[in-house]
Every structure is written in structure tokens, then in C-alpha cells.
Amino acid sequence: MGVAGIPAPEPTTLPHAVTHLVATRLTADADPARRPRRGRVRSVHRAAIAIDLAPGGETLTIAIDAVGGCPTGLLVRADDVRSFGVAAGMDVVPAADGWHIPEAALVVEPAGATVWDPALPSSTRLTADAELTRRARLTRSLVDALARPGGLWPLRDRRTDDAWATAARPVIRELSSALVAGDRGTATAAASRLVGLGVGLTPSGDDLLVGLLAGLEATDHPMRAEVAAAVTSDVGERTTAAGASALRQAADGAYSERLHDVLASLARAAGDREGGPTRDRRDGLARAVVGALAFGETSGSDTLAGLLLAVDVALMSERQAANAGAAA
Amino acid sequence: MTTVVRGAVHRNSYRDSVELMGIAAQLEQLDGIQRAGLVMATPANLAVLREAGLADAASGGPGPNDLVVAVAANDDATGDAALARAAALLAAGSGDSDGPVQERVAQTLGEGLAELPDANLVLVSTPGTYATAEALRALHRGLNVFLFSDNVPLEDEIRLKALADRKGLLVMGPDCGTAIVGGVPLGFANAVRRGPIGLVGASGTGLQQVTSLIHRFGSGVSHALGTGGRDLDEAVGGTTMLAALRQLLADPGTEVLVLISKPPSPTVAKRILDAVSGASKPVIVNFLGGDPAAVRAVGGHPAFTFEEAARIAVDLAVGAALDGVDRADGADEVDRADGADRAGEGGGGAASADARAIGQRLAPDQAAILGLYSGGSLAGEAKIVLKRALGAERHDRILDLGDDEYTVGRPHPMIDPRLRDEHLVAAGSDPSVAVVLLDVVLGYGSHPDPGGALAPAIAEAKAAASADRRELVVVASVCGTDLDPQGLDRQERTLADAGVLLEPSNARAAALAAAIVAAAPGEAASATDGSAEHRLVGAAD
Numbered sequence: 023m024g025v026a027g028i029p030a031p032e033p034t035t036l037p038h039a040v041t042h043l044v045a046t047r048l049t050a051d052a053d054p055a056r057r058p059r060r061g062r063v064r065s066v067h068r069a070a071i072a073i074d075l076a077p078g079g080e081t082l083t084i085a086i087d088a089v090g091g092c093p094t095g096l097l098v099r100a101d102d103v104r105s106f107g108v109a110a111g112m113d114v115v116p117a118a119d120g121w122h123i124p125e126a127a128l129v130v131e132p133a134g135a136t137v138w139d140p141a142l143p144s145s146t147r148l149t150a151d152a153e154l155t156r157r158a159r160l161t162r163s164l165v166d167a168l169a170r171p172g173g174l175w176p177l178r179d180r181r182t183d184d185a186w187a188t189a190a191r192p193v194i195r196e197l198s199s200a201l202v203a204g205d206r207g208t209a210t211a212a213a214s215r216l217v218g219l220g221v222g223l224t225p226s227g228d229d230l231l232v233g234l235l236a237g238l239e240a241t242d243h244p245m246r247a248e249v250a251a252a253v254t255s256d257v258g259e260r261t262t263a264a265g266a267s268a269l270r271q272a273a274d275g276a277y278s279e280r281l282h283d284v285l286a287s288l289a290r291a292a293g294d295r296e297g298g299p300t301r302d303r304r305d306g307l308a309r310a311v312v313g314a315l316a317f318g319e320t321s322g323s324d325t326l327a328g329l330l331l332a333v334d335v336a337l338m339s340e341r342q343a344a345n346a347g348a349a350a
Numbered sequence: 351m352t353t354v355v356r357g358a359v360h361r362n363s364y365r366d367s368v369e370l371m372g373i374a375a376q377l378e379q380l381d382g383i384q385r386a387g388l389v390m391a392t393p394a395n396l397a398v399l400r401e402a403g404l405a406d407a408a409s410g411g412p413g414p415n416d417l418v419v420a421v422a423a424n425d426d427a428t429g430d431a432a433l434a435r436a437a438a439l440l441a442a443g444s445g446d447s448d449g450p451v452q453e454r455v456a457q458t459l460g461e462g463l464a465e466l467p468d469a470n471l472v473l474v475s476t477p478g479t480y481a482t483a484e485a486l487r488a489l490h491r492g493l494n495v496f497l498f499s500d501n502v503p504l505e506d507e508i509r510l511k512a513l514a515d516r517k518g519l520l521v522m523g524p525d526c527g528t529a530i531v532g533g534v535p536l537g538f539a540n541a542v543r544r545g546p547i548g549l550v551g552a553s554g555t556g557l558q559q560v561t562s563l564i565h566r567f568g569s570g571v572s573h574a575l576g577t578g579g580r581d582l583d584e585a586v587g588g589t590t591m592l593a594a595l596r597q598l599l600a601d602p603g604t605e606v607l608v609l610i611s612k613p614p615s616p617t618v619a620k621r622i623l624d625a626v627s628g629a630s631k632p633v634i635v636n637f638l639g640g641d642p643a644a645v646r647a648v649g650g651h652p653a654f655t656f657e658e659a660a661r662i663a664v665d666l667a668v669g670a671a672l673d674g675v676d677r678a679d680g681a682d683e684v685d686r687a688d689g690a691d692r693a694g695e696g697g698g699g700a701a702s703a704d705a706r707a708i709g710q711r712l713a714p715d716q717a718a719i720l721g722l723y724s725g726g727s728l729a730g731e732a733k734i735v736l737k738r739a740l741g742a743e744r745h746d747r748i749l750d751l752g753d754d755e756y757t758v759g760r761p762h763p764m765i766d767p768r769l770r771d772e773h774l775v776a777a778g779s780d781p782s783v784a785v786v787l788l789d790v791v792l793g794y795g796s797h798p799d800p801g802g803a804l805a806p807a808i809a810e811a812k813a814a815a816s817a818d819r820r821e822l823v824v825v826a827s828v829c830g831t832d833l834d835p836q837g838l839d840r841q842e843r844t845l846a847d848a849g850v851l852l853e854p855s856n857a858r859a860a861a862l863a864a865a866i867v868a869a870a871p872g873e874a875a876s877a878t879d880g881s882a883e884h885r886l887v888g889a890a891d
Contacts, residue, residue: 065364068483072364104483105506107513109490110364127509172371185387189398218392218414222367225392261392262414264364319367 061114061121064263065223068102069317070095072223072264073114073121079258081267082114082121084130089317091279093140093271096132140276146285148240148333150340157288157307158333164311165326173226173320175327186220190227193219194331201238201335202342206245210252217253217269218261222320228265229324230331233281235272237332240285280317281325283310288333353384353422356429357407359391360440363417370417373439380435382428383421388436391416438464459487473536474499478524482506485521489513496536497523497578504585507578511589520593526576527554530561537576538764540793541833545570547663548604550594552577552611555725556656558791558829559856560608560636563660565831566854569667572604579726582614588622595625595633606666607633608659612730613640623648632666634659638730655857656731705862708851709784709869713820716784717870719863720777721748722770724763728789728829732860739864748787749773764796771807778811778822784870785823785863786811789856792830792841799836801828801844808848823866825851827859 061075061082070085083095086103100106107126115122120131148154162176169175174190193215200209213231220226231253238246250273257266271277287307315322370388377386387404389395391412399405399420407420419436423429442463463469472488474481478501485495489510497510502524514521522529528551529536533544540558542565549571551557557574564571575598577590591609598604607629609622614637626633627648635645635652636659642652651666653659719736723729729750736746751763751770763770770788777783790800797803808824815822826845830838842852853859 067366101479102483104486107486107490107509127512172367185398185402186389186395189394189401215394217394218390219394219398221370221389223364223390225390225395227394258414260394260414262364262390265392265414 061116063108063110063112063114063123065110066104066108068104071103071106071108074263075114079263079266079270081264084108089280090283090313091138091140093274093276093278094267096130096135138279140271140278140282142236142239142275142277142282142285146240146282146289147242148237148285148289148336150241150336154288154333155337158330158337160307161284161288161311161326162330164308165315165323165330168312168315169323170319172221173324173327174220174230175320175323177327177331186226190216190219190230194230197234198331198335201243201245201249201332202338204245206248209245210248213249214252214255217257218265220324222318223262224264224268224318224321225261226320226324228261228269229318229321230328232268232272232277233325233328233330234332235328236277236281236285236325237329237336239275240289241332241336243332243335280310280314280322281329284314284326284329286310351384352424353403354424354426354429355404355406355420355422356426356433357404357409357418357420358433358437359408359410359412360417360419360437361412362415363440364415365417365440373419373436376439377421377432377436380428380432382424383432384424385420385422386432386436387418387420389418389420390414391418438467442467459484459491463491470494471496471531474523478502481524482510485510486513489517489519489521492517492519494520495522496529496531496576497521497526498537499523500525504580507580508586511581511586515589515593518593520575520597521578521590522576522594523578525580526578528557528574529576530557530571530574532573533571535794538791538793538795539574540565540829540831541835542831543570543833544572546572546603546605546667547608548572548598548601548606549574549608549610550577550591550598551575551609552579552581552591552614553727555789555791555829556610556612556636556638556727556731558725558793559656559728559731560610560660560663562793562829562831563657563855564664565833567660567664569664572601573598577611579612582611582618582622584615584617586618588614588618591622592625595622595629599630605631606663607631608636608653608663609633610636610656610659610727612638612727619644623650626650634662634666638727639734655735655855656727657855657857705865706869708821708823709866710871711821712784712823712866712870713781714871715781716820717867718780718782719746719748719785719787719867720773720780720783721746721787722773722777723748723750723787723789724752724770724791725789725829726750726752728791728856731856732787732863735857735860736864739861740868764791764800767797767800767803767807771804774804774807774811775814776811778814779818781818781820783822784867785825787859787863788824788826788850789859790826790828790830790841790845792828792834792836792838794835796836799841799844801836801841801848805844805848808845808850812849823851823863824849825853825859825863825866827853827856829856 061073064072064074069089070083073082075082080094083092084103085092085095085097086100087097106128108123108128112123112125122129165175174187177191177194193212197209197212200212216227216231218225218227235250253269254273257269287310314326374386374388377383391408392414396408399408404420404422408418412418419433421429421432423432442460471494473496474484475498476484478499481497481499481502485497488495507524510521527537528539530539538554540562542561547564547569549557549560557576561571561574575594580586581590582588598607619637623644633650635650645652651662653662721729721732729748733748736744777786812822828838828841832838846852853862
């Protein structure tokens with residue numbers, strides 16, 4: 023490589039990697055049966071490089087650190103990962119120290135990186151109370167103001183000019199009702215119909231389901247496991263590689279750091295019993311919502327649509343239980 | 351109304367929703383297109399397409415990672431044209447979220463390539479932070495890069511050039527200010543006729559000087575390729591110069607080559623000369639301050655100055671034999687005693703005959719040459735010529751006013767002459783200054799009337815000196831051609847009317863300045879008693 027007599031440049035080793043699932047599952051010391059044998063760069067955008075790993079269909083993401091932690095991702099201190107010279111189609115070779123992309127003279131080395139856990143911490147547990155109602159309303163108004171057109175937001179819109187939103191909304195209503203009613207069959211079927219639906223590398227339906235699974239986990243919904251199984255069954259044949267990866271991760275309880283932040287901000291209201299949330303906590307929620315909407319055109323708003331759907335289910339269920347108790 | 355559904359499947363096509371929506375919006379604006387959609391071919395999306403009557407668009411069994419382009423059109427031909435348009439936009443697209451496209455005005459590399467699919471060069475002029483990414487995108491698309499941007503990290507330059515080298519492409523830059531590619535001037539460049547001489551230069555104004563003189567000597571330029579100022583540093587290794595050399599040796603339109611640089615790293619100079627060895631075409635090597643013997647040893651033609659490089663190139667291009675004079679030591683260029691006009695042109699050469707007379711009119715304290723340059727390479731050449739003529743112990747101030755220290759927060763002096771005007775006026779009040787040496791650079795990108803902009807400051811400086819019973823001598827060369835927008839003749843007349851002594855090349859101008867101060871009373875006195883210190887206003891370098 024390089025002109026004869028002139029040494030090829032030393033490979034660039036990416037700094038400041040943050041990882042969790044990658045470290046536990048995809049590094050050299052992980053179970054050899056699950057260790058990927060090869061990979062290929064699927065796509066390169068300003069904020070992230072997506073790499074398909076085989077076998078297993080995992081996606082390795084190399085993202086700028088502004089994106090925040092992601093379940094099978096590495097964060098690097100950069101403003102633009104395109105500057106690494108990686109292009110779609112390049113081979114990715116696993117090695118003892120991580121992954122190599124030889125054509126770009128790039129080494130991805132997770133050792134020594136700060137490790138971040140994509141599983142939801144206990145601080146994200148949501149309690150269905152009046153404060154959660156207020157904060158969900160605030161979140162909805164923020165997303166209304168900031169969401170870009172083209173995804174599934176808002177769920178209650180009656181516009182009919184978007185074929186995908188038109189197709190999705192009755193399914194979403196059906197899903198919501200079934201989750202409140204405890205109707206496993208209807209809920210899992212409706213959720214399945216959202217897989218792969220919509221425009222984008224990760225279709226809007228998949229983003230909504232990721233948010234929904236996070237919300238169902240945070241609210242401890244009894245049907246979460248069935249819904250997760252339904253949306254990941256044969257998922258590789260039902261949606262894009264990016265969407266399938268996101269759904270598998272969500273089913274395993276792994277979510278992005280920005281989704282963590284929104285949940286944590288919603289959950290902090292649990293202790294605010296007098297006088298409503300403080301200004302600081304409102305600002306914290308606003309910052310978290312803005313952060314969740316910052317990357318991807320409609321991915322953030324679609325994900326929050328799913329999260330708020332789960333919150334609405336929890337609040338409705340709580341109201342029904344309270345009404346039933348009062349009647350008894 | 352008749353509705354025809356047409357569709358196309360793009361396998362494993364990964365585009366984000368903004369790009370897809372933007373393309374869909376463009377397609378829906380085409381006459382005869384009723385609906386358009388671009389979606390990944392997931393089962394759920396195919397069901398929606400069926401609901402919308404667009405099922406026929408997804409024939410062929412596309413999978414979830416394939417992109418379906420579906421249009422409902424008035425007729426087959428309209429539908430097919432829309433699909434072709436979509437294919438072109440996708441082929442040129444980058445998948446980056448640049449926002450919805452409202453108008454058909456290229457705002458990204460992808461859009462530009464959609465309009466110019468045969469383009470093979472990208473000019474990048476963004477802040478340095480973003481330049482690397484843009485250059486990489488171009489290289490990955492198989493395009494050469496003219497990287498005008500500065501503040502690109504050295505490690506990025508190394509990586510860009512290694513990638514370009516693997517792909518057989520050129521990265522001209524970073525901080526490359528000048529090129530002429532296929533007759534098209536890029537950056538700061540002069541209007542010159544096409545011809546058989548190809549140039550590679552790690553020196554913007556050096557390229558401008560040599561190409562202008564080639565034109566003035568009656569020949570022309572095939573390509574003038576810039577390398578950026580760091581290309582011949584040890585770390586970069588001359589990657590672009592070597593690649594450009596290979597390309598020009600293979601170019602049927604190039605018969606003679608000229609390599610130009612400020613003094614390169616010795617290791618890199620050797621690599622370049624090794625590549626020159628055995629070249630199939632004559633190669634003139636003008637590494638300022640370089641070793642002519644090393645150039646001759648590899649079969650190259652050494653040139654001491656930019657003018658000499660141009661002259662040798664033209665001679666070789668027209669098949670004229672060298673006259674046997676050893677040109678490489680620069681003796682002919684600086685020995686102005688006989689006033690010989692080697693340029694073969696009228697005008698400036700005649701001034702040299704009066705150098706001694708002019709020098710003898712200077713005041714005893716006037717011994718310094720002040721160079722006020724807009725071109726770094728021309729300043730460098732002047733320093734070498736002056737040292738050669740007057741001795742290494744001279745410390746004249748030869749300022750490159752295009753250097754970063756002078757241009758922070760203000761335009762380059764080739765565009766805005768005000769900084770140079772300030773120095774000029776100050777020189778008029780400096781009793782030590784004998785000669786002000788200037789370069790006046792014409793061409794695309796330069797000030798529309800540089801001579802006219804300098805003339806008032808020159809007049810003011812001369813007046814200030816005159817009031818103090820001194821004569822301030824201003825010597826200049828105009829780097830340009832009759833084809834340049836500023837008009838070579840007009841510029842020379844303006845400067846001559848302002849009392850400037852003009853020479854046809856920068857090297858001759860420096861030589862004239864040297865001849866004048868060599869005849870100055872102060873220099874004569876020090877030559878007599880050998881004790882006077884020639885350190886003047888500060889150190890030159």
C-alpha cells in the first residue's frame with residue numbers, strides 16, 4: 023500500500039470508545055460460538071457507521087460521541103465519522119484487539135473504553151400517577167413542537183395524505199387497546215404488523231416498537247415479553263437490517279442512552295408530590311426530549327411516540343384499576 | 351385519467367428518510383407524475399404499496415434491505431423517465447441528511463454529480479474542519495480533489511493522499527491555491543494558452559509565475575497541478591507530486607514537464623528525483639535553493655529561477671537546443687552588469703542599464719531592500735536571488751504578506767492591497783530603505799486593478815522620501831498575461847506612470863534591486879572598509 027519507497031500511514035486507532043454489549047458479546051474473549059467471523063460496512067453517515075456482523079446479524083455502530091451510548095455501539099470523539107475514510111462495502115475483520123477495517127487503515131479497539139450499560143437502571147422505573155400524567159403531557163407538547171414531518175408522529179393526527187401513517191394509526195389504536203385490556207393475541211398481532219412499516223433505514227414502525235418496549239419495561243407491563251417475542255420472530259425477513267438489530271436489542275432490554283435520559287426525566291417526577299415538578303426538573307425533561315430528537319430525521323419522534331404509548335397504557339390501566347376499586 | 355404504475359428495485363440500498371422523501375418530492379413535481387414513493391421493501395411497506403395501487407412497482411421479489419421506487423404516472427414513458435431520474439439521484443446521493451430538496455440547485459456533492467455525472471474533479475473550499483470529510487467523499491466516488499481549504503490537519507492530509515494514491519487519483523492540497531486543469535483555471539490562476547508544457551508545483555505563485563512566462567514566451571500549458579504547500583515535507587512524502595508526475599508523463603498532451611517547489615525535504619527531494627530518472631519526457635526541476643548537480647545526475651534540467659524554468663521548458667517544447675551556457679548557477683540571471691535583456695521583450699530590461707546610476711543617487715543610510723510580497727514563493731525566490739547577488743550576510747526584510755500572521759482577520763493581499771499599502775507608505779518614512787521590491791499578481795481571483803490600487807501608496811511613499819531628500823526606488827514585476835482580466839499592458843503602464851521600475855520576472859526584479867543597492871554609497875563604503883554591518887531592519891529569515 024502506498025507509493026514504493028514511501029511508507030503506508032500507520033492505521034488510525036479510534037479513541038474514546040464506549041461500549042457495553044459489544045464488550046460482553048462481541049470481543050475476542052466472548053463465547054467463541056457467538057463471536058462474529060466477519061463484517062461489512064453497510065452504510066456511512068455523518069453521525070454513524072453501521073457494520074453488519076456475521077453470523078448472527080448483529081449491527082456494530084461506530085458513532086460520534088454526541089449521539090450518546092447505543093446498545094451495540096462504539097462512541098468516538100469526533101464530529102464526523104466520514105473523516106475516517108470508511109465506505110460502504112468495506113470488509114471488517116475481527117481481531118484480538120477489536121475490529122480492523124483494512125481498506126480504511128482503521129482499527130476499532132474497545133479495550134480501555136468506558137463501558138456503559140444499555141439496560142434500563144432502576145431510576146427509570148415509572149409510576150402511573152398524576153405527576154407522570156403531567157410530565158407525559160409536557161413531553162407530548164415538546165415533541166409536537168420539534169418533530170419533523172414524515173414519521174408516525176402525532177399518533178392521533180387525522181391527516182390522510184401519508185400512506186404509512188394512515189396504515190399505522192388503526193394498528194396502533196388496536197395495540198393500545200389490547201395492551202390495556204390484557205388481550206395478548208391482539209396485542210402481539212398488532213405489534214407484529216408494525217414491524218418494517220414506514221420510511222427510513224429503520225422504519226418508523228420499528229422505532230415506535232423500540233420506544234414501546236422501553237416504556238412497557240419501565241412501567242413493568244405484564245405482556246412485555248410476549249410483545250418482544252412477537253416483534254423479533256423472523257425479524258430479519260420482515261424489516262431492514264437496521265430495524266431488525268434495533269428490535270432485537272430492545273427485546274433484550276438494551277436501549278440508547280438518550281432514551282434512558284427521557285425515561286429518567288419522566289421518572290424523576292415520582293417524588294414530586296407537592297406543587298408539581300420544579301423548574302429544574304422540567305428543564306431536565308426538555309433537554310432529554312431535545313436530545314432524543316437530535317439524531318435521525320424521524321427516529322427520535324417515532325421512538326418517543328412508542329414510549330408515550332406505553333405511558334398512556336400504564337396511566338389508563340391505573341385509572342381503570344382505580345375505578346374498579348372504587349366501584350367495588 | 352390513465353394511471354400507469356412503474357417501479358424499480360435498488361438492491362441493498364441504504365438511504366435515510368430525508369433523502370428518500372426529498373427524491374419523492376422531486377419526482378412528484380415532474381409533469382405527468384401522480385404519486386411517487388421510495389421505501390424499503392419490507393412486507394409491511396409492500397402491503398401499503400398494494401393498498402395505494404402501487405403493487406406492480408415491487409415486482410421481482412425485493413427483500414427488506416432493498417429500496418423500491420414506485421411512481422404512478424400518466425403513461426409509461428413519463429413513469430420510466432421518473433424512475434431514471436430517481437436512479438440518477440440515488441446514484442449521486444450520499445445518504446446524508448441535508449434536508450428536503452426544494453429546488454433543483456445543487457447543494458451537495460450528490461446533487462452536483464447528478465447534474466454533472468461526468469465530472470472527475472471536486473473543488474473543496476470549506477472550513478478545514480469539514481474539508482477532510484468532503485474530500486473523502488469525493489475520493490470514494492472516484493473523483494480527484496482540488497483542496498483549496500486550509501487548516502486541514504497534517505494527519506488528514508497524509509490519509510487523504512494515501513487513499514488517493516491507492517485509487518490512482520490526485521489530491522491537490524490542502525491549502526492549494528492554484529491549478530490549471532485542461533485549460534480551466536482553479537483558485538488563483540492566470541489565463542494562459544493551452545500548450546505542451548505540464549507543471550506540478552508545491553507553490554501557488556510559483557506556478558502562476560512560470561505559467562505566465564511560458565505564455566509570454568510563446569508556448570502554452572497542458573496542465574498545472576498544485577500539490578499543496580506541505581506535500582514535499584517529510585511526513586507527506588511528495589505523494590501528490592509523484593502522482594501528478596506519473597499522470598503528466600502518461601498524458602499525450604504533455605511533452606515537457608516542470609516541477610516547482612520551495613526547498614523540499616532532502617529525503618523527499620531524492621524520491622522525486624528518483625522518479626524523474628529515466629523519465630520519457632524532459633523534466634525541468636526548479637526546487638528553489640536545490641542542488642542542480644543532483645537534478646542533472648538523474649537526467650533532469652535544473653532551473654535556478656522561475657523564469658529560467660519557463661525558458662528552458664519553452665526551449666525544449668519548441669525543440670531548440672540549449673545554448674550550452676551553464677544556466678543552473680543563476681549567474682546569467684543575476685549578473686546585470688551588461689543589462690542584457692534575456693527576456694527578449696522590450697520595456698523592463700532597459701531599467702537594468704541604469705541600476706548603477708540609480709544606486710549612486712541613494713543617500714548614505716539607504717542600503718536596505720524591503721520586499722512586500724503577496725506570493726510566498728515569489729518572496730522565497732527573491733530571497734535566494736538577493737543572497738546570491740549580495741551575499742548570505744545580507745538580512746533584508748522580504749515579507750510574505752500572504753502568510754497567516756498577516757492575514758488573520760483580513761483578506762489575502764492578492765485580493766486586498768491595503769496591508770501592503772500601509773507598509774509601502776511606512777517605507778517612505780524609513781531612511782534605511784533604498785528599494786521596495788513588489789510582486790503584482792494578476793489573474794482570476796486577484797484584485798481587479800492591483801496596479802491602480804498600489805499607485806497612490808507608491809506615490810505617497812516616494813513623496814515622503816523626497817521630502818526627506820531621499821529617493822525611494824520601487825522595483826516590481828507583474829505576474830500575468832495579456833489574457834488576464836486585469837490587462838497586463840494596462841497594469842504595467844499604471845505602475846510605470848507611478849515611477850515603478852518594471853522587470854518582466856520576479857527574479858529579474860530582485861536582481862535589479864540587488865544591482866541598485868550594490869551601487870549605493872553605503873554599500874560602496876562598506877565594500878571599501880569591510881567593516882559595515884549589513885544587518886538592516888530586522889532579520890529577513
